[in-house]
Amino acid sequence: MTQDFDLKKIEEHWVNKWRDDEVFKAKPDKRKKFYLTVAYPYPSGSMHVGHGRTYTVPDVIARFKRMQGYNVLFPMAWHVTGSPVLGIAERIKKKDAKALKLYGELYKVPQKILDTFTKPENIVKYFSEEYKKNMTLMGYSIDWDREFLTTTPQYSRFIEWQYHTLHKKDLIRKGEHPVRYCPRCDNPVGDHDLLEGENATINEFTIIKFMCDDIVLPAATLRPETIFGVTNMWLNSDIDYVKTKVEDETWLLSKEAAEKLKNAGKRVEVIGVIKGKEFIGKSCTSPFNDTVPILPAPFVDPDYATGVVMSVPAHAPYDYIALRDMESDIKPISIIKTSEGGNIPAKDIIEDLKIINQKDKKLEEATETLYRIEHAKGVMKETIKDYGGMLVREVKEELTQKLIKEGKGTIFYEFSQKPVVCRCGTKCFIKLLKDQWFLEYSNPDWKKKAHQSINEMNIIPEETKQNFSYFIDWLKDWACTRRVGLGTKLPWDEDWLIEPLSDSTIYMSYYTISPQLKDINPEKLKPGFFDYILLGKGNIQDVADTCKIDPEKLQKIQDEFRYWYPSEWRLSAKDLVGNHLTFHVFHHTAIFPEKYWPKGIVVFGMGLSEGEKMSSSKGNIILLSDVIERYGSDAVRLFLMGNAEPWQDFDWRETLIKNTSKKLKQFHNQINYAFNLENDISLRDIDRWMMSRIEESIKDTVEALDRFQTRKALQSAFFNLLNDLLWYKRRCKPNSKITKDLADKWVRLMAPFTPFICEQLWSQIPGKNSIVSLASYPLPDLEKINPVTIQKEQTLKGILRDIQNILDVTCVKPNKIHLYPAPEWKRKLFNLLKEGKTINDAMKDTQIRANGKIAANIIKKTIKEEIPEIVLTLDEEYTALSNAKEFLKKEFKSDIIIHKTPGYDPENKEKNAKPMKPGIYIED
């Protein structure tokens, strides 16, 4: 056994060894299988410690299960479909300073390679290699034979098959859909493509058509139900409006609005300019035949919705105060009641907030609050025709539908915040994409199956189940195609690409067959192939004929799928619960029979750095490659697994990780010590205690790992055992039989967490010729857990604390320490109390009755729950103390006198004694 501790060399050696011996290759065999997958990375940047955690957790579990004798499949692939890299390439091409800084400095891409990043393919290629390198360095036990890119032709065939299947089941339909759109890039833009306005959402306004002679005044509102309380119309008298032909009608619109309507896909033609002024004093008629005057309103923003606003002073604070400021005699018409009371809600809230005039900033708050209350709790007043008594929420929905149906209204999309600016610097607008394909997640039958799947599934942490349930109900139809990006073409409509979240729903099944497909010409992978392999449909010979694939090979592929599927666990970060993971459930229920539905999901927390969220904009990203270099993979793994449970957010702290390195070295030293020790001590109580603790730790570790509790597992597998060993060494001259047993088990116990150092240590234990990654994981030997021994040791620790406490308070230097273990009757009393016996019951015992007064006192002070499981007998406690006499002597540098029967006791300390808490008298 060598003492060297060259982590770099050790890690390099074992990475090579594992690879050369093909240790992690997963092939079907007679063993029970265990399949876990984790979301494949989108390699558009360098791997940071957050990713490190995400992929270390499944590796620890994979290693644990493998050592338990399971045939483990842990695969990895690269998600390269989508559009973000296109944007990145574009920015690099334009020498965008931010992008260059991010990739050059933060992600440390060498300049030479950075220069090639003008092509998106080069970006994903570089970073997927980067990821793979780091994953290998981290010691992940991945079967790399199954690796693929989502642009791999065979994979595309698989996606096509999936979409064919869904299409056939009528779960995909055509529709239209509003998106943020950049006119210059000619593309929809996502959050990360934005320079400004990331938080802007798309609001759905209802346009209500008021008629003024033959011109439509399209009033845009978020609250169509207030149409019944409209008292007047607002037009900005200071601006020019445009007379516009919209489809077959003539509308009055602000210039901006006309443009937006055109973008939204309406046929729009401007035919003239009209000043707002010209309409002032006229009146117009609502779809419900109410005629109201048109009033001037300089506050109407032409760039907000249509520039035409209906006024509902009873429910809109802006309208109320505008009318008041102009001293109009128009009376508000209240149409909604809430429990809050008040007749004119807008007036009430204005008075509550002490709003003085239209300029007041608090108006916004007032509007929002009132909107919220009325939307949540409002009911239409009984006097309203057709809608009286209905909830505002419902009326809104129904009324809009009705107006649209009757041609008296339409929908208008507007950003909730402005401006919204694309990374290229261009102002975005909302475009209505037509002919878009949707996955019909709104389908009630589909939702039902998804719910069923979730209900039957193991989900960690358990609370997330509710989350899933919520998302399943909340999910509407999902636009599953894009015009641009990398990806698979929609097979029946090749102008569209399948969107990246939609092509990643059942790919876990692809891993099971991926290596087999590598040498098959993708042309041959017709839908019938996947039907046969994954669904067992069709006749093998027919499939072999149409696809021109050897039937034997087909059978082998199908067997392999059937061996591995379904996955025991799917792991992913919590921000994907609402989309990816839920899609994953949806698609499995649609495509596969129930026996192939996923069996479990684990949801991860996020990564922080020194207490702050890691983000490229903050620049506080900790690269995995950097910390591997600095501390070594084992230390990084140990830290990531021990800092928090997987579903909690973890915090990367430099001071803590430094300490982890120390701990690792300590582990190394202790193991060395433990199995190099040689002596011939026969088994003592203290050895049995150490043995018990080893087995307890194993038990706790296995239980925790079965629940993905890596932190808890490490608590027992590492910290508890370490502390116990230290205590053992302090307490006695360790028994080498025990320490060797400990070393042997401890190394295996820790192997899933810190595989490199464990391999190294394992290889140095005489007689171990296999590698620890394939050794058996310790099973707890419950027989060896001896509760009495544990209780004895706990008693001793208690005494140690008590003596220390007394010494601290009294500041005496002990010369003699007397210990008085409690007499047998007190133990009897404890046992009776533990059984729930009353005072009367206890007093039936003659011994106890003889000490009635003290006994009653003890009964009063002692609560059943405080009594430990095991109450030592006087003999047991006396032996324990006697055995520890030399130890106590050494600890306190004092004589120790143990009184089994009453003897020298000048301060009558004996009476204080309780079972496992002897009386103590200290002489100086």
Next chain:
RNA sequence: GCGGGGGUACCCUAGCUGGCCAAAGGGGCAGGACUUAAGAUCCUGUGGUGUAGACCUUCGAGGGUUCGAAUCCCUUCCCCCGCACCA
């Protein structure tokens, strides 16, 4: 707003099917042992008081249930995450 998760000592966190909880573990800090010294390692302490192993006050705030609450109930304040067509 809706949905989910949280607020525990100097810091991070465990506990939260009520009583062995002044509250595990880790970090930091302080003291001690070892050492020529430093480092490493080990031990002790780390809410307050106390010349005897105790007592008092604490688990965001307020109230309640109970013989007893960090744990259960109500109210309230604060923090984090998601709310979409994007990975």
